[in-house]
Amino acid sequence: MASSAADLHIFFLPLLAPGHMIPMLDLSILISARGPRSTIVTTPANAKLLRPSLSDTDNPNIHLLTIPFTSDESIQLPENLTGHPIPDITPEFFASLCRLEPHFESLFLTHRPDCIISDIFYPWTATLAKRYGIPRIAFHGTSYFSFTVMSVISLLRLYESVSSFDEPFLVPGFRHNIKMTRSQMSSIVTSPPEFMAGFPASLKETYGTVMNTFHELEPAYADFFKSFSDMRSWNVGPVFLCRRSVDSLRNRGGAAACEVFRWLDGKDAGSVLYVCFGSLARFTAAQLREMRAGLEAAGRSFIWVVTDDPEAEGSVPVTGEEEGSVGFVIKGWAPQLAILEHEALGGFLTHCGWNSCLEGIAAGVPMVTWPLFADQQFNERFLVDVLGVGVSVGSVVNSTRPEERTVVVAERVAAAVEAVMGEGEEAEERRRKAREMKEAAARAVGEGGSSEVDLGRMVEELMALKMNRMKG
The missing domain is CATH 3.40.50.2000 (Glycogen Phosphorylase B;)
Known part of the structure; x- marks a missing residue:
């Protein structure tokens, strides 16, 4: 039969x-x-x-x-x-x-x-x-x-x-x-x-x-x-x-997600940097301070997803939009796919986990790369050297222990963000390649x-x- x-x-x-x-x-x-x-x-x-x-x-x-x-x-x-x-x-x-x-x-x-x-x-x-x-x-x-x-x-x-x-x-x-x-x-x-x-x-x-x-x-x-x-x-x-229902993806984040999308809706196309290091990443307080200083020095609006980490206390802005800051902070889970597909997104600062790499590629967003451990250093080379859609901040130590990694200073963070989101032939070429990859994924x-x-x-x-x- x-x-x-x-x-x-x-x-x-x-x-x-x-x-x-x-x-x-x-x-x-x-x-x-x-x-x-x-x-x-x-x-x-x-x-x-x-x-x-x-x-x-x-x-x-x-x-x-x-x-x-x-x-x-x-x-x-x-x-x-x-x-x-x-x-x-x-x-x-x-x-x-x-x-x-x-x-x-x-x-x-x-x-x-x-x-x-x-x-x-x-x-x-x-x-x-x-x-x-x-x-x-x-x-x-x-x-x-x-x-x-x-x-x-x-x-x-x-x-x-x-x-x-x-x-x-x-x-x-x-x-x-x-x-x-x-x-x-x-x-x-x-x-x-x-x-x-x-x-x-x-x-x-x-x-x-x-x-x-x-x-x-x-x-x-x-x-x-x-x-x-x-x-x-x-x-x-x-x-x-x-899972292409953007409404479904947005709603899964609850009230916090609704708030961030209202914030995004008020931004110009391609003007916002999304910052997320996945659920397993940890940083020293010194690194978080440099990261915050670099993001603010870049002068670009950003969404920063942070974990429930004691080291983050006092080193990152409070949850939500902080008065006088260009950033919006989300603590815990964020509707990443829906955020990346928003027209206001112009860059993605990522730890280079493979899922995040793919999500950035499918959304057509160029990336600032900050690998930490496991296969992430290799994924960075793929984004930067093979696809040509990424710019590295210079994180070169593969370790799960944050104290073993060299601190990336604020100036390097700001420079990498500007290279991805700024003007010029190289930045536009990265955006063109990112758009091509988005179309190929679809x-x-x-x-x-x-x-x-x-x-x-x-x-x-x-x-x-x-x-x-x-x-x-």
């Missing part, structure tokens, strides 16, 4: 961090729109975070199931990376992800899905999928560029070819002139932690990878990845473009676009695999 897409059931297991959970939720929305059933598996505390986004969809094919989060009782880990200062819990947190396996397997045996799409940080899902004869697809939370450049640097140990931490080295094998320093390297590159030991073996058992990017954005690096890894891959991004997810076609191919291939198993 013929099988339809509605018979296909996929389990999604996102990493327990907002920057990984939300894109995988968006991916499940895109897949379920084609007929398959999607079940997102996470822990109770993270399920509460996902439900508001899930409620925005009206697709009955998407479900949320929970498994318990267990950790070493002596450590008392949070269920999410945002629940504790990153440097203090990262190794233990990632080690605790292995404890999800028996609970996930129990749920798996109850529901018997046809495929597992899991974050790359769950290598054990590849073994589990193989055990039960179904495909595991790995979700990468970064770009082809960052993954391939990191892989080449790690494989060739290029960071050992320099005599100091700030001496640049060239990454060979690519058309673009990519130079980096040892200080910009994540420990994942120079000394991979123990929890990553199972990654290479798991990728050999993985059926393919799905990437939140689009082919036109980084074609050379997508092709390099496929030849380098010898693995199937599908480009399906930007996945957040499945085409990619539209009917017949590269990401739309790739998503369809992935679903069709998973359907064919299921039918072959049924015949066997």
